[in-house]
Amino acid sequence: QKEVEQDPGPLSVPEGAIVSLNCTYSNSAFQYFMWYRQYSRKGPELLMYTYSSGNKEDGRFTAQVDKSSKYISLFIRDSQPSDSATYLCAVSTLSGGYQKVTFGIGTKLQVIP
Amino acid sequence: GAGVSQSPSNKVTEKGKDVELRCDPISGHTALYWYRQSLGQGLEFLIYFQGNSAPDKSGLPSDRFSAERTGGSVSTLTIQRTQQEDSAVYLCASSLAITDTQYFGPGTRLTVL
Numbered sequence: 454q455k456e457v458e459q460d461p462g463p464l465s466v467p468e469g470a471i472v473s474l475n476c477t478y479s480n481s482a483f484q485y486f487m488w489y490r491q492y493s494r495k496g497p498e499l500l501m502y503t504y505s506s507g508n509k510e511d512g513r514f515t516a517q518v519d520k521s522s523k524y525i526s527l528f529i530r531d532s533q534p535s536d537s538a539t540y541l542c543a544v545s546t547l548s549g550g551y552q553k554v555t556f557g558i559g560t561k562l563q564v565i566p
Numbered sequence: 567g568a569g570v571s572q573s574p575s576n577k578v579t580e581k582g583k584d585v586e587l588r589c590d591p592i593s594g595h596t597a598l599y600w601y602r603q604s605l606g607q608g609l610e611f612l613i614y615f616q617g618n619s620a621p622d623k624s625g626l627p628s629d630r631f632s633a634e635r636t637g638g639s640v641s642t643l644t645i646q647r648t649q650q651e652d653s654a655v656y657l658c659a660s661s662l663a664i665t666d667t668q669y670f671g672p673g674t675r676l677t678v679l
Contacts (some may be wrong), residue, residue, distance in 0.1 A: 461606075487667075496570070496657055496670030497609070541609070549622060551597065551614060551664035558608035
């Protein structure tokens with residue numbers, strides 16, 4: 454079993470739709486939760502970072518963490534064609550004194566104009 | 567300011583040849599990480615540096631892979647006697663400290679023929 458499970462998609466939605474992206478993780482030791490966005494042929498860029506259960510909002514993006522279910526989500530409101538990218542969830546813990554990050558496989562999102 | 571840079575952006579090599587991939591982290595970042603991203607595999611941790619030392623090399627796939635960092639800055643990932651299964655995107659990331667958020671470079675796309 455992978456430490457982080459994420460549906461690779463692809464997910465195709467019309468412009469303006471609400472997008473829901475999800476991951477599950479297996480190890481309750483994970484303390485930090487992140488979402489990265491990766492455009493084609495680019496490196497991942499950090500979108501959201503949280504360390505507690507609950508919601509964190511940043512503009513059109515909301516990250517949700519449920520530690521009891523080991524479930525993390527990213528919601529995108531009023532989706533735009535520029536949101537078309539691969540979204541990677543990531544979890545981490547301090548291991549050996551550093552933040553060891555484990556990534557999901559990524560969900561490819563396409564927003565159709 | 568300048569982000570993480572990597573060179574070359576693309577590298578095509580023949581099976582059995584050695585390759586060197588370079589990473590220039592964000593100035594002042596003490597921690598540096600190497601990852602590999604293959605189709606259908608997600609990001610795979612290879613090695614991390616704190617300063618010039620590599621406390622965690624656990625992700626290096628075989629002894630054909632090695633990395634060094636000099637002057638607490640530039641890092642080189644070397645793959646000896648490349649194999650076709652080494653074809654992937656090699657991503658470098660850096661962070662201010664080992665407990666901080668990682669910022670990624672654009673990656674080097676390696677193709678082994």
